[in-house]
Amino acid sequence: MFRDLFKYYKSKAPPPDLSSVLHIDDESENIIKKQPLPCSNELENQLQSLGLVPSLNWKLYGHAEHAGLFILKNPFTDDGAYSWIKRCLSEYPSHPNKCNLHSHNLLFPNENWWDVCHKDAERGLLLFDKLRWVTFGYHHDWDSKVYSDSNKSEFPKELACLISCLGQAIGGWDVRAEAGILNIYHMNSTLSGHTDRSEPNHTAPLFSISFGQRAIFLIGGRKLEDKATPIMLENGDILIMSGESRLCYHGVPRIIPTPWPKGDEYIQFLSRARINLNIRQVLNVDQTTL
Numbered sequence: 001m002f003r004d005l006f007k008y009y010k011s012k013a014p015p016p017d018l019s020s021v022l023h024i025d026d027e028s029e030n031i032i033k034k035q036p037l038p039c040s041n042e043l044e045n046q047l048q049s050l051g052l053v054p055s056l057n058w059k060l061y062g063h064a065e066h067a068g069l070f071i072l073k074n075p076f077t078d079d080g081a082y083s084w085i086k087r088c089l090s091e092y093p094s095h096p097n098k099c100n101l102h103s104h105n106l107l108f109p110n111e112n113w114w115d116v117c118h119k120d121a122e123r124g125l126l127l128f129d130k131l132r133w134v135t136f137g138y139h140h141d142w143d144s145k146v147y148s149d150s151n152k153s154e155f156p157k158e159l160a161c162l163i164s165c166l167g168q169a170i171g172g173w174d175v176r177a178e179a180g181i182l183n184i185y186h187m188n189s190t191l192s193g194h195t196d197r198s199e200p201n202h203t204a205p206l207f208s209i210s211f212g213q214r215a216i217f218l219i220g221g222r223k224l225e226d227k228a229t230p231i232m233l234e235n236g237d238i239l240i241m242s243g244e245s246r247l248c249y250h251g252v253p254r255i256i257p258t259p260w261p262k263g264d265e266y267i268q269f270l271s272r273a274r275i276n277l278n279i280r281q282v283l284n285v286d287q288t289t290l
């Protein structure tokens with residue numbers, strides 16, 4: 001059951017036994033190997049320019065007990081992953097996007113979190129570990145959970161393009177990225193079990209891209225009583241909740257310390273953090289506003 005497993009994997013004392021956590025590219029009877037759809041040369045070129053390896057080399061999986069769930073194991077080139085990490089840390093946490101530090105008046109509206117942290121030693125000390133979320137496109141309202149046409153900014157173009165291309169190549173879907181959350185996890189962060197239902201469109205798949213430290217991602221069914229599966233999500237992995245799994249319970253009970261290479265300040269940030277880009281289509285196909 002979702003709640004019990006979440007508690008089990010979250011526990012500090014005693015720490016959980018991780019041997020049942022699914023490593024999706026190991027052999028297991030429930031894991032289904034999938035193929036991306038044939039891509040046109042144009043789509044293949046676009047994917048390449050967005051930092052991905054050719055789709056022929058993708059490792060794409062489904063799960064027998066979670067219909068509609070896809071996991072694409074890190075399809076990024078090293079340079080491609082680096083560009084996305086850099087965008088997440090130095091571009092996305094600034095105007096017109098919103099973040100927890102702007103909404104708590106710890107940053108002025110025109111201030112960029114990464115720049116402040118690297119140019120102002122005193123404030124950097126205070127703010128470096130305090131970024132938790134950034135929203136863009138239709139801004140997620142953490143209290144009301146309701147999107148509004150009056151609380152919306154431009155969705156980053158290259159990220160919308162990445163989601164559209166992935167949608168075409170994986171499921172033949174025509175996905176419009178309209179709302180995004182960048183979640184930032186530190187080593188003791190968790191994300192409680194929930195379903196994502198704020199979007200009027202409950203059929204367009206939800207995309208989740210992770211970088212940095214590994215996480216246990218717990219996915220259940222539509223009811224909390226349904227069977228849940230703990231899956232290890234690693235640097236670069238892309239998880240897609242389509243079809244039946246779109247409205248299923250999920251959460252992150254634990255971040256798992258991960259061997260990490262040395263590198264510049266972007267890479268170093270991820271030696272003790274995980275970032276997750278969570279992208280949704282909000283509107284139904286025939287809608288242009290809410």
Ligand SMILES: O=C(O)CCC(=O)C(=O)O
Pocket residue numbers: 181183191196208210217250251252276278
């Ligand atoms: O961090 C993750 O893997 C999941 C995030 C998520 O479920 C959400 O933002 O709604």
Ligand SMILES: [Fe+2]
Pocket residue numbers: 194195196250
């Ligand atoms: Fe979610």
